[in-house]
Amino acid sequence: MxxxxxxxxxxxxxxxxxxxxxxxxxxxxxxSAVCETGWGSLEKRVTPAEDYRPPVTNVRTGQHECFDRLVIDYKGGSGTGDIGYRVKYVDKLISVGTGEVPISGGAILQIAVSPNHDPETGTNSYPGTHGQPLPGVDITGYQTFKDTRYVDGLEDDVVIGVGVRARLPFRVTQSGDRLIIDVAHSWNATS
Missing domain, CATH: 1.20.5 (Single alpha-helices involved in coiled-coils or other helix-helix interfaces)
Incomplete structure (x- = not known):
């Protein structure tokens, strides 16, 4: 026993x-995953290739393990040259014509890009409405993105405001007919 x-x-x-x-x-x-975050939060800007201003056709977003992503699609932008952009944090999202555009979040990322005008058709190429959220973009449940707004810019330029949780590192890359903006979930190297 x-x-x-x-x-x-x-x-x-x-x-x-x-x-x-x-x-x-x-x-x-x-x-936690190890995430690259050394992008910084200062303005990122590229001057477009001469006479190269393809019209914006779509804006979409996605969630990734280390960052939230915003993608701007262009008509016929593949391989022709640099698409011009200016991406920076701002204190307020301002429209030259109407003043401040309200947007939620702890910080505001302003994205100024090529026109919302298709020279071939003479019409707007992107269906954004001034002061309203980006059409077809749902950021519910995103870790970093909290709000989006479309703003009429000067000379038909597209200005997009993204309300983010806080001023976080971001990067901007061009891939063919797309401009990609990634905003990290945090400043440290883990998600």
């Missing part, structure tokens, strides 16, 4: 040890 009790106690201890190992393994697999 005594051997059976000792054997059962040993099995119970071994089972507890295995259960502890399983919990530890689960905790290790849930570790």
């Amino acid at each position: 005594r051997r059976l009790g000792t054997a059962l106690a040993a099995l119970a201890l071994a089972g507890a040890g295995l259960a502890g190992t399983a919990v530890t393994a689960q905790a290790d697999t849930g570790a």
